[in-house]
Amino acid sequence: MEEEMEAGVVKKFMYVNRKQPYGTVYALEVLEMVLISAAFDQDVHLVFTDDGVLQLKKNMATEGIGMKNFSKTYRALEGYDIEKLYVDQESLDERGLTEDDLLVDVQVVSRAEMAKLMDQMDVVLSA
Amino acid sequence: MEEEMEAGVVKKFMYVNRKQPYGTVYALEVLEMVLISAAFDQDVHLVFTDDGVLQLKKNMATEGIGMKNFSKTYRALEGYDIEKLYVDQESLDERGLTEDDLLVDVQVVSRAEMAKLMDQMDVVLSA
Amino acid sequence: MKFAVLVNEGPFNHQASDSAYQFVKAALSKGHQIFRVFFYYDGVYNASKLSEPPTDDRNVVANWGKLAEEHKLDLVVCVAAALRRGIKDENLAAGFRISGLGQLIEAGIQADRLVTFGD
Amino acid sequence: MKFAVLVNEGPFNHQASDSAYQFVKAALSKGHQIFRVFFYYDGVYNASKLSEPPTDDRNVVANWGKLAEEHKLDLVVCVAAALRRGIKDENLAAGFRISGLGQLIEAGIQADRLVTFGD
């Protein structure tokens, strides 16, 4: 299969999450991409910036809007060896959030650090 | 038909255009709504605010993007007795435009006047 | 009171159709009447009977159909918007009908309030 | 150079698919190779063979199909995104095929550049 054809090629993939969960489907469908790229043994980075930091908020309760709470999936990422999660401090600050509000461990970086990291990527998928 | 059933009922309809043409389909599909409401003999108002003022820009040339230039339709509105077109001065100013840039006659009003007008409507359809 | 509802986004990509559905349910619970739910722009995709969401999530298309059956709702898909986007009688979900934009204007005239969901 | 292209919006509602089409044509004209065009999110609606736009406007679905035929392009629609939105083999337009998200990741690995159009 393709997986074998690609053996050995490892690229730096980055998923840039800039939107809230639920208001649009992007957060959910990005997770599907992320899980597949892990299966291809790529070097996967997840960035949460702007409203994307809200994807990681603790205590989501979606019964009232009739949609599935998929925030557990972020906790499962570790099991797929996806451990490079970055959040920028400025986006948290603007939204009145702190690291304690987030349901998974992330590296909190400055916008300047995030910019530098982005520039090193081979493939950037954003939503 | 329904048209006859409604005879006599005239409501103030307002179409609020806030988006550019071409980047999305809203401008084009709003025009389809506008033409139908004229056929129902309603009191039709068109408002162009924010990026919506760009829908009325002269000299559109869409060959390069492969899409149909539908700006002629705005000129045809008069033929359907749709003559209440409003643009707010502030939106023009922000985009460096003047009334001379527009391809149809409109009433240029202040935002305060536009706000007052909106508040008098029975049905508001926005995009 | 008589409400009309306009849904302008497709299912899944935006929450608009979900919010409209919750609004309609709440209005019915309070004894209001829903004159019509009209689907325009990408909203016409809400009427695709081929839509198969994951089984552990809500089914937007089916939910509308069920609600329509229970409360005799009139769910109308704009024919022009639908033709462009590939929604036709052959893939139209149960509970929906395809008709002209005049049905939206009529809803605006007949209903006491028209409430729009989505861009 | 080898390009891969990702289209994330449906036809008509957003310009994204039109821009992607123009980009692909320009890249081919310059002698570049298009490894794959992948359709995700609402982008899967670009593959609906039932789409019938007004005859005086461009036909986005047909344009992709023709370009694919002329240049042997690989147009791939994401199966998960498509199932949710009601795009299946029975309404799949000519020139497109339905496959997994792995095809996108593979395109990211194989192509020199991946260029995304639309939200």
Add this chain to the structure above:
Amino acid sequence: MSQLHTVSKSPFERTNLQSCLKLATPGSAILLYEDAVIGAMQGTSMADAVAAAAKTFSLHVLGPDLAARGLDAAKVVPGVKVVDYAGFVDLAAEASAVQAWC
């Protein structure tokens, strides 16, 4: 009787709420729902502007959308009222017309 203005997109992402605040007449009702609910929270960089708006308008936020996003309804900007879908219906019924800013 004045209008109900609804805003569904995040004020951090789009300018819809800004436009709405410019064009709504004082005393009108405004409802923030879907992604717009973040705009109702205390402690954000726009909380002061929202608190000021709450003095001019009758500002509301949809509770189920707050809860879905893990946002605490007890921590909305003072003056903003939390409603459920039934409250949304009431707001629409009480208004002269409903204008969506998306």
Add this chain to the structure above:
Amino acid sequence: MSQLHTVSKSPFERTNLQSCLKLATPGSAILLYEDAVIGAMQGTSMADAVAAAAKTFSLHVLGPDLAARGLDAAKVVPGVKVVDYAGFVDLAAEASAVQAWC
């Protein structure tokens, strides 16, 4: 070699361009296309900010999208380069990667 950043939505409507300018590294190429092209014009309320950005980044705008909207390519902010789709392809080819801000 640095990235190409693409922005397609209007900076009057969304905050994408702002976010892009905050996270692109100096010297990167930025292309405004589709509704974003209004951001490249002289005389707008954001023209000064865009002129400043044109000193830090290699700023481009897509000509066919300007023409479609009736905007005069001769009146873009000084320092912004007008390209066609072939130029868009070149920018993508010359970049280390392409990042879409939508």
